[in-house]
Amino acid sequence: MQRIISIEKGVTRMPEWRMAEPVDFETLDGEHLAIVGPNGAGKSMLVDIITGRHPLLMHDPEYNFAPSTRPLVSDNIKYITFRDTYGGDNDRTYYLQQRWNQQEIDAETPTAGKILEETFAMTGEDNGQRRAWQKHIYKLFQMEHFLDKYVIMLSSGELRKLKLAETLFASPRVLVLDNPFIGLDSDTRQQLRTLLDELSHEAALQVILVMSKPDDIPDFITHIVEVKDMKVGRKMTRNDYLASLRPVPERMLSESKEQAIVNLPDKDGDYDAHEVVRMRDVSIVYGERTILKNLNWTVENGDRWALGGQNGAGKSTLLSLVCADNPQAYACDITLFDQPRGSGETIWQIKRHIGYVSPEMHRSYHRDMPCLRIVASGLKDTVGLYVRPDDGEYDQCRFWMDIFGIGHLADRSFMKISSGEQRLVLLARAFVKDPQLLILDEPLHGLDSTNSQLVREVINAFCRRRNKTLIMVSHYQEELPTCITKSIYLQRS
Numbered sequence: 001m002q003r004i005i006s007i008e009k010g011v012t013r014m015p016e017w018r019m020a021e022p023v024d025f026e027t028l029d030g031e032h033l034a035i036v037g038p039n040g041a042g043k044s045m046l047v048d049i050i051t052g053r054h055p056l057l058m059h060d061p062e063y064n065f066a067p068s069t070r071p072l073v074s075d076n077i078k079y080i081t082f083r084d085t086y087g088g089d090n091d092r093t094y095y096l097q098q099r100w101n102q103q104e105i106d107a108e109t110p111t112a113g114k115i116l117e118e119t120f121a122m123t124g125e126d127n128g129q130r131r132a133w134q135k136h137i138y139k140l141f142q143m144e145h146f147l148d149k150y151v152i153m154l155s156s157g158e159l160r161k162l163k164l165a166e167t168l169f170a171s172p173r174v175l176v177l178d179n180p181f182i183g184l185d186s187d188t189r190q191q192l193r194t195l196l197d198e199l200s201h202e203a204a205l206q207v208i209l210v211m212s213k214p215d216d217i218p219d220f221i222t223h224i225v226e227v228k229d230m231k232v233g234r235k236m237t238r239n240d241y242l243a244s245l246r247p248v249p250e251r252m253l254s255e256s257k258e259q260a261i262v263n264l265p266d267k268d269g270d271y272d273a274h275e276v277v278r279m280r281d282v283s284i285v286y287g288e289r290t291i292l293k294n295l296n297w298t299v300e301n302g303d304r305w306a307l308g309g310q311n312g313a314g315k316s317t318l319l320s321l322v323c324a325d326n327p328q329a330y331a332c333d334i335t336l337f338d339q340p341r342g343s344g345e346t347i348w349q350i351k352r353h354i355g356y357v358s359p360e361m362h363r364s365y366h367r368d369m370p371c372l373r374i375v376a377s378g379l380k381d382t383v384g385l386y387v388r389p390d391d392g393e394y395d396q397c398r399f400w401m402d403i404f405g406i407g408h409l410a411d412r413s414f415m416k417i418s419s420g421e422q423r424l425v426l427l428a429r430a431f432v433k434d435p436q437l438l439i440l441d442e443p444l445h446g447l448d449s450t451n452s453q454l455v456r457e458v459i460n461a462f463c464r465r466r467n468k469t470l471i472m473v474s475h476y477q478e479e480l481p482t483c484i485t486k487s488i489y490l491q492r493s
Contacts, residue, residue, distance in 0.1 A: 272467070
């Protein structure tokens with residue numbers, strides 16, 4: 001059987017990119033793989049070796065991309081990391097100019113169709129065969145209805161289709177997808193599974209998924225490669241791998257750490273508010289599209305809310321109103337901590353009492369600085385660290401990093417750890433100032449099952465304290481901590 005990719009005793013030339021053991025890896029024609037393993041195990045590093053990003057000593061990877069005749073590895077292997085990107089090169093500014101800021105739309109703002117057409121022109125000749133392939137992709141992905149939409153208006157599911165279509169125009173032999181299901185509601189996840197299943201049957205296309213949670217492995221995957229402790233395991237059939245799985249421990253947070261959280265002292269200067277959030281007849285309209293309509297919602301002190309809804313239903317918009325990031329926030333009837341919006345408080349006075357993490361924030365943090373300083377930036381709600389913390393504040397940072405099991409990453413560069421480890425760092429950043437209102441938008445994005453359990457237990461312990469209120473967004477019911485007692489579900493209009 002044809003070997004598509006073969007690596008034997010692979011050792012990278014640069015020591016900082018080496019696995020703990022030489023890499024043996026092989027994939028055959030007709031196989032569809034999932035690369036799985038815990039956060040920080042080395043999954044992304046293995047992908048970099050497979051794709052040739054990190055050159056090897058002695059033996060280079062062997063490739064046989066037939067029937068493709070293109071000589072370059074980069075033409076035959078395409079790697080997509082799903083970050084829900086809306087903007088291209090300037091996307092790192094997204095956190096400060098969210099997609100709900102419709103003032104950013106002008107004559108130069110691209111539509112999905114314009115981007116796809118530009119990509120089509122760049123990836124090959126404009127002939128009848130490729131136009132038929134383009135039409136096939138649009139039909140397969142059911143994209144016709146949003147080709148005229150501005151990119152910044154696309155839902156998460158639509159963005160994934162856009163990224164996939166762009167990549168497939170180049171007719172890759174191997175398609176590598178990093179955590180493709182994160183951030184998607186249940187319906188959209190199923191649609192994407194169906195889509196990938198159909199793609200797996202396309203001629204001369206091999207799919208490799210990189211995944212943190214084994215529960216998400218779709219049925220079309222034939223084989224599993226587990227990466228653990230920077231070591232690449234042997235290739236197993238899907239059935240053999242699933243049979244070997246062990247249940248996640250029921251408790252990940254030690255009793256001593258749980259008590260340390262519960263016993264944290266109250267802070268001076270906290271609001272003693274009855275209503276943490278109150279919205280009256282709040283409506284948000286972008287052009288002809290209504291995102292929120294006549295929303296009435298009250299969050300009382302000590303409430304623990306789950307905020308749900310389909311992709312594009314307005315969850316992120318709602319949270320942006322609470323955090324005062326949305327330009328329309330001050331035009332709405334909103335009360336925070338018993339104080340009407342616009343009564344004199346500044347954005348930074350509000351944020352002093354709010355801990356926040358989201359996929360948008362994660363995307364904005366392209367900072368090559370030690371993880372300890374990333375956590376410390378949460379003390380002043382800055383993207384980066386511009387005021388030097390004192391020793392006591394650094395002790396707070398180390399406390400929360402230890403709680404989340406990442407104390408050993410304090411001096412590591414944020415850009416050189418895995419995306420799952422980055423998410424834990426940003427969670428520590430959200431907790432570091434001991435906020436009264438904790439807003440967690442998809443906090444378990446990219447976390448393995450063990451770390452997901454740990455984070456839920458931390459949230460439960462934190463919410464046992466006085467004056468602590470929680471709003472959490474998740475598309476997975478099983479991700480919600482047990483402290484959740486109330487829920488609100490937004491319908492997409």
